[in-house]
Amino acid sequence: MKKIILSLTIVFICFVVVIFSLGLKTKKIYDTKDLVGKPIPLIDLKLLNSEKTFKTSDLKKNDFTLINFWASWCAPCRKEHKYLIQLSKDLKILGVNFKDDKQKANKFIKKLGNPYNLIATDKDGKKSIYFGVYGIPETILVDKELKIIKKYIGPINENDVKKILKIINN
Numbered sequence: 024m025k026k027i028i029l030s031l032t033i034v035f036i037c038f039v040v041v042i043f044s045l046g047l048k049t050k051k052i053y054d055t056k057d058l059v060g061k062p063i064p065l066i067d068l069k070l071l072n073s074e075k076t077f078k079t080s081d082l083k084k085n086d087f088t089l090i091n092f093w094a095s096w097c098a099p100c101r102k103e104h105k106y107l108i109q110l111s112k113d114l115k116i117l118g119v120n121f122k123d124d125k126q127k128a129n130k131f132i133k134k135l136g137n138p139y140n141l142i143a144t145d146k147d148g149k150k151s152i153y154f155g156v157y158g159i160p161e162t163i164l165v166d167k168e169l170k171i172i173k174k175y176i177g178p179i180n181e182n183d184v185k186k187i188l189k190i191i192n193n
Contacts, residue, residue: 058155059174060170060171062170062171063079063163063169063171064079064153065078065079065080066078066150068144068145068150070142070144071120071128071142072129077143079169082169083167084167085114086166086191087115088115088116089110089116089117089164089187090116090117090165091118091161092156094122094128095124095127095130095131097160100178101131103162103178103179103180104138105135106179106180107138108138110187110188113188113192115140116139117140118143119144119145121145122145122148123144158176160177160178160179161174162175163175164191
């Protein structure tokens with residue numbers, strides 16, 4: 024009986040090791056590096072302070088657009104906000120308010136300033152997944168063909184601002 028239990032234990036351990044090693048080799052779901060060079064999804068987003076919707080295809084009228092996913096409860100979003108204000112002087116920015124309360128989002132914008140040409144909302148976070156967003160802040164620079172030029176995970180900073188300005192001014 025001890026031999027059977029020992030054999031089953033060894034088989035089970037081998038099975039777990041094989042499954043674990045296969046899991047390490049599979050591609051990660053949220054690997055967003057592959058998104059660069061691909062178009063953003065053509066979807067509708069509800070506007071934050073209106074019943075109207077916005078179509079991402081409308082971004083084709085801009086040479087470049089920065090899409091920023093943010094929320095009032097996000098401390099890193101506060102940190103990056105001054106850089107968005109700075110960038111708003113040189114390019115259009117679409118803000119996508121992520122899993123947030125409308126009143127708190129409006130208070131955030133009123134207090135820190137509004138860098139956004141338009142603010143859409145993704146109350147449940149489901150639409151943001153189509154952009155490869157899995158946490159905030161995240162920012163995507165797209166061209167007029169809606170192709171992703173660059174994706175920033177985490178708050179943008181002064182160096183990112185310089186790089187973005189270099190891309191849009193060349």
